[in-house]
Amino acid sequence: MTRIILKTIKELNELRLSNQKGISFVPTMGNLHRGHKELIREAKKLKENLVLLSIFINPLQFNDKKDLSSYPRTINKDIDLAFAAGADAIFIPSVDEIYPKNQKKINYLKASENLSKTLCGISREGHFDGVCTVVNRLINIVKPEVIFLGEKDWQQLLIIKEMIAKNNIKVAIKSIDTQRDIDGIPYSSRNNLLLKNDREKLKLFSAELFRTKQIFNQTKTIELKKIMKKLKDKDIKVEYLEHVNAFNLKRSTSEINITMLTGAIICGSTRLIDHVFLMKRDPIIAIDGPAGSGKSTVTKLVAKKLKFIFLDTGAMYRALSWYLIKEKINYGNSEDLNSFLSDISIQFKSVSGSKQNVIINNHNVTDKIRTQEISSIVSSISSIKEVREFLVKEQRKIGEAGGIVAEGRDIGSKVFPHAELKIFLTATIEERARRRKNELEAMGQGNIDFEQLKNEIEKRDFDDSNRKISPLTKAEDAIEIISDDYTINQVVGKILEIYLEKIPKELHL
Secondary structure, three states, X not given: OOOEEEOOHHHHHHHHHHHOOOEEEEEEOOOOOXXXXXXXXXXXXXXXXXXEEEEOXXXXXXXXXXXXXXXXXXXXXXXXXXXHHOOOEEEXXXXXXXXXXXXXXXXXXXXXXHXXXXXXXXXXXXXXXXXXXXXXXXXXXXXXXXXXXXXXXXXXXXXXXXXXHHOOOOOEEEEEOOOEOOOOOEOOOOHHHOOHHHHHHHHHHHHHHHHHXXXXXXXXXXXXXXXXXXXXXXXXXXXXXXXXXXXXXXXXXXXXXXXXXXXXXXXXXXXXXXXXXXXXXOOEEEEEOOOOOOHHXXXXXXXXXXXXXXXXXXXXXXXXXXXXXXXXXXXXXXXXXXXXXXXXXXXXXXXXXXXXXXXXXXXXXXXXXXXXXXXXXHHHHHOOHHHHHHHHHHHHHHHOOOOEEEEEOOHHHHHOOOOOXXXXXXXXXXXXXXXXXXXXXXXXXXXXXXXXHHHHHHHHHHHHHHOOOOOOOOOOOOEEEEOOOOXXXXXXXXXXXXXXXXXXXXXXX
């Protein structure tokens, strides 16, 4: 096999022109190890792309010149390892190639203040600015479709994701979980700087993190002072040890589900980091959107793929509406309504595949609640304070253990405001009317007036968005997906991709 080693941007451009392939990019600073092997192997899964690995020791990342000069340089070993792992080409540029002296092409970036002024950023001033600058520069040079990064440097990964989003850089990011050696310590390009005693201290530190995780899984609590004392008693020099929100790196609070216990220690003259992720319950995915946006179908399929519970909140409102009509309840009277609600039981029963029946007080209403009659009244009934309070309470009970995908109109904003992933799924009125027409015709209802459907959907949107109690709204942190030009499977794939990249890989295992 031909070994393609590139040292200039000109050579890289020539390779791109001659291959006409997309690039899967693995940026490194050399001294490669098993973690880099796994990144290359993950990149190889995109078989249509060329896998390019770069080796560049970025001077902007070092606030200590001694640290820069002592950083391990093992170029020949790195070349052998990268090609053996499956890299198609290696880019080994000089400092002048990346940072030309005229500086005309260099865009010096600042890392997110919120993410970079904590944890490792406290002792490494300017480090993450250097990371953002070099990653942006390399992306502009390499022009990859996908960039592959490790979760060992979780803070760095979050900062790079934020930088890419903020600057609207058209590149996807895929990550892999922290790779560990047989003794439990994370692979690092600095590990070969450790003396035997130093490595033993790192081993003890990593073991203590995992021991704490085991305790947390049972008690859901962490006692940092006790952990710090244990480490000190083992003569481990701790630079920091923090329990933080895994996504914004702020101090953890009781309502946060996914957190991280993270720290840095000094072993001899070498600074090393490690972390574990902690989770109180399984993740929740909230999918909101207007009528006819495909929420129910998409939510069912996402839940099936992840083996989560499908919480069809819309069906709960429809079932209750159906039962109110059937029993001729005066739902305008609060006293009568509350008395009625106290005896309501709504259940979901799986039957086959992703299909589940909706049962209210022993009545199977799965098909009955999808009629035009119910569609025309469910919005007004769902706006009743007592109805919403009752069903939100029921939904939260179901969600206490997590592991659910829930759909509705206020799931991310009201029912599960701390959901790990919030999606706002929508489509144009014309598209939603077309889908509804097809659905009704498939159920045997002919002579559907398309314009009437459009008007009904438009009115439903207005009613849902303007009701006083829990209106249809896009949560601030929700990701909007407009599904007009996507198939159902494409929407499902997009949501799964977002979920799998948001939730740390360690928690998928």
